[in-house]
Amino acid sequence: MKAAVLVFPGSNCDRDMKVALENAGADVTMVWHKDAALPEGVDLVAVPGGFSFGDYLRCGAIAAQSPVCKGLVDHVNRGGYALGVCNGFQVLTETRLLPGALMRNAGLKFVCKSVGLTVETADSAFTQGYAKGDVISVPVAHHDGNYTVDDETLAMLRDQDRIAFTYTENVNGAVGNIAGVLSENRRVLGMMPHPERAIDANHGGTDGQALFRGLIDQVVSA
Amino acid sequence: MKARVYVMLKNGVLDPQGEAVRHALGALGFDGVEGVRQGKVIELDLAEGTTEETVKEMCEKLLANTVIESYKVELSA
Numbered sequence: 001m002k003a004a005v006l007v008f009p010g011s012n013c014d015r016d017m018k019v020a021l022e023n024a025g026a027d028v029t030m031v032w033h034k035d036a037a038l039p040e041g042v043d044l045v046a047v048p049g050g051f052s053f054g055d056y057l058r059c060g061a062i063a064a065q066s067p068v069c070k071g072l073v074d075h076v077n078r079g080g081y082a083l084g085v086c087n088g089f090q091v092l093t094e095t096r097l098l099p100g101a102l103m104r105n106a107g108l109k110f111v112c113k114s115v116g117l118t119v120e121t122a123d124s125a126f127t128q129g130y131a132k133g134d135v136i137s138v139p140v141a142h143h144d145g146n147y148t149v150d151d152e153t154l155a156m157l158r159d160q161d162r163i164a165f166t167y168t169e170n171v172n173g174a175v176g177n178i179a180g181v182l183s184e185n186r187r188v189l190g191m192m193p194h195p196e197r198a199i200d201a202n203h204g205g206t207d208g209q210a211l212f213r214g215l216i217d218q219v220v221s222a
Numbered sequence: 223m224k225a226r227v228y229v230m231l232k233n234g235v236l237d238p239q240g241e242a243v244r245h246a247l248g249a250l251g252f253d254g255v256e257g258v259r260q261g262k263v264i265e266l267d268l269a270e271g272t273t274e275e276t277v278k279e280m281c282e283k284l285l286a287n288t289v290i291e292s293y294k295v296e297l298s299a
Contacts, residue, residue: 058287065284094287101289106238148235148290173238 001026001219003044006072006088008033008063013049013085013196020196021046024212025220036067043219044081045072047088049141049194059102059144060090069095081125081219082188086142089180089190098181098190099157100149105142106173112141114204116168117179117193121161124186129214136207138193140171140179145192147174147181157181164189223268225277228294229286230261261291 003026007014018028021044029039033052038045052063063069069091076082076097084092092098105111114137119130130136149157154175157163165180172192180191195208231237237259244258264285266277277295286293 057284061284061287093289099289101287103235103290104238106236108238108242146238173236 001044001216002039002042003028003046004031004038004042005029005046005048006031006033006068007048008050008052008066010052010054011048011050011087013087013194016194016196017046017048017085020199020208020212021216023199024209024216026212026216031068033063033066033068036071038068038071038075042075042080044083044215045075047072047082047084047091048196049086049088052087052091055087055144058090058094060087060092060094063087063091064094073097076183076188079185079187081215083126083215084188084190085194085196086140086145086192089192090144092188092190097188098183099153100147100175100181102144102192103146103148103173104144105146106170110141110143111145111171112139114139115171115179115193117165118168120163120166121182123161124164124182124189125215125218126182126189126211127164127214128218129210135168137198137205138195138208139197139204140193142172142192145172145174147172147178147192149175149178160184162186165191165193223270223272224298225266225268225272225274226296226298227264227266227277227281227285228261228296229264229281229291230259230293231290232292235290 119134162182167177195211198208240258240260281293
């Protein structure tokens with residue numbers, strides 16, 4: 001399984017993402033934002049957390065216009081897999097690959113702690129390693145994670161079983177406590193919590209491992 | 223020529239920052255502030271002849287996120 005991790009000025013979870021994917025068995029290439037083309041034969045593009053372009057204008061807005069993101073959009077339109085975590089989720093909403101937007105946390109504070117997540121669907125490559133209803137512990141670290149979507153789109157997400165994770169508590173004011181959503185073809189996942197920070201028993205638990213392992217199992221067997 | 227772009231959260235989208243400003247004004251003793259909405263103003267220096275249409279395209283593509291924000295363009299000489 002070949003994965004590419006995008007790197008923007010201000011990305012800071014890119015190397016953690018690489019380690020998480022490699023531990024699960026992926027062959028990982030780091031790709032700089034000015035590269036217009038992704039490496040040949042990439043199965044998964046991971047958009048990491050951080051503060052791309054200093055969060056100027058809106059979180060993820062400038063990154064979404066970068067040359068590499070045109071490659072990302074083409075990759076997704078061809079049916080490729082993509083995972084966006086934290087700032088990566090913001091980038092995926094700014095490219096409109098995922099619906100909704102991430103606004104300033106309702107409490108206005110940067111939230112940095114481990115939170116409970118309920119797995120809302122096991123029907124995706126990303127969540128097949130869990131059972132629906134599982135509660136896992138994964139860290140969050142964000143200032144703008146307040147997921148907002150209009151009522152009509154929210155109803156559609158629910159009808160299509162596209163809400164991947166919800167918080168077990170109100171972390172940031174997100175509509176329906178939504179922590180992560182899937183694309184219509186279920187091959188793109190954006191989430192605010194950091195599964196790549198939950199892959200090592202010595203560093204905050206291992207509840208994120210199943211996400212990477214499940215993803216790689218599905219892509220390798222596909 | 224110049225353009226001034228006002229970007230505001232759409233009506234109905236809760237504005238946590240505006241709400242915090244409203245509370246702070248109340249704490250300072252300013253009674254009767256019933257609502258605060260916070261947005262941004264973006265000033266553009268443009269080549270002569272740039273059309274409003276082009277500025278609107280800039281708003282749609284980058285300056286505003288039309289999922290949650292609305293924008294208004296003012297052109298001046």
